[in-house]
Amino acid sequence: MTDVEVKLIESSDSDTCSCIESNATLDVKLVETTSYGSTLSATSIVGYLSKARKLVLDDFNFIQRLGNGDIGTVYLVEIKGDRGCHFAAKVMDKEELAYRNKESRAGIEKEILEMLDHPFLPSLFATLDCPKWSCLLTEFCPGGDLHILRQRQPEKRFHEDAVRFYASEVVAAMEYLHMLGIIYRDLKPENILVRSDGHIMLTDFDLSLKCDNSTSKAHLVYSSDGRRAADPTRFSFSSCILPRCVVPRVSCLHGGHKRKTALVKKRGGGYRGTLKIVAEPIDARSMSFVGTHEYLAPEIVSGEGHGNAVDWWTLGIFIYELFYGVTPFRGKDHEFTLANIVAHGLEFPCEPVVAASAKDLMSQLLEKDPTKRMGSMLGATAIKHHPFFEGVNWALLRCTKPPFIPKSFDQKEFVSSNNHHCDGNSYYF
Secondary structure, three states: OOEEOOEEEOOOOOOOOOEEEOOEEOEEEEOOOOOOOOOOOHHHHHHHHHHHOOOOHHHEEEEEEEEEOOOOEEEEEEEOOOOOOEEEEEEEEHHHHHHOOOHHHHHHHHHHHHHOOOOOOOOEEEEEEOOOEEEEEEEOOOOOEHHHHHHOOHHHOOOHHHHHHHHHHHHHHHHHHHHOOEEOOOOOHHHEEEOOOOOEEEOOOOOOEEOOOOOOOOEEEEEOOOOOOOOHHHHOOOOOOOHHHOOOOOOOOOOOOOOOOOOEEOOOOOEEOEEEEEOOOOOOOEOOOOOOHHHOOHHHHOOOOEOOHHHHHHHHHHHHHHHHOOOOOOOOOHHHHHHHHHHOOOOOOOOOOOOHHHHHHHHHHOOOOOOOOOOOOOOHHHHHOOHHHOOOOHHHHHHOOOOOOOOOOOHHHHHHHOOOOOOOOOOOO
């Protein structure tokens, strides 16, 4: 194995980004993956890395620091000798992770990234490991994050069609994660990046809950809850975006859990209602206090334990922020914010005018009782058939025209515009 030294050098100039030099042994793992958003095909990228065999950090030019997070620093890098082949490299200091007891979080994020194969989730191309440093090589998204993009909108908020577009892609990504038995727990605009084609990519999985040792499979259930019935032909095939159309092997469903979905027998046999495909980790439980204050679900704040329903609460906060430019329970400080989340009712500003269907969706997602919250039992299936998403073709989301498409990436312009704002784009954090 080639010897390389990996060393972070912090500059005394606060406006100068960190750089990486070399001298320690690196263990490299190449990951076979699909690159959905990159202009370069996965085959060409992985093919190059495979030919390199002894891939080391010295094979890359570290161009710009993209952001600092709780467990690492992300850099924009490119392969030496192949200008334009950009990646995002998340570099973590093992000693610091051990000192702060963050090793398990870093390990969980790596495990999750290795599992993912979805258009709206990251592609992990390679992992680089040495005694001092650990590095995850993933795709670079030139469009920044949705928080920055929202700030650039008129009145710092999105119009309804844009909200529907971004929310639908988030729902599809969360559906896939839940099918894998992963509860995301950190949805917010800062963690949603915009790819070069305008579609999204969820990032930052170090706070995610990964459910292990579960063998339950997806369930077919009938719902007769009185809501608007869906066209039954739409359930002839799975409407979620899954590679190779297979149900993921990991889920947190347990056969002993009784669903609160009524099965109504009709005359002549069979059941009356809408057939739904559900694979939701409804039995996963955690007592951890994790997340971003303004996005925390009431059950996390109260410390009574939480499960999959927290992701659907954060979806409601996310949609609210895209519409109104603020979160619904924000107080003058963290303490007031948490108090509002638990005790304050949901209110909608008079301006801007938001459709009744959107308000209804947010109200059902922001139900303080997690057992009554939309999505808590039927997951994304219930949410996707809400009237707000009327007209969304879930099977062809990637063919939908995005409301914003980043201009062609120019490395010199990017570095110049971020020269004094190295952490302006919170990539992967």
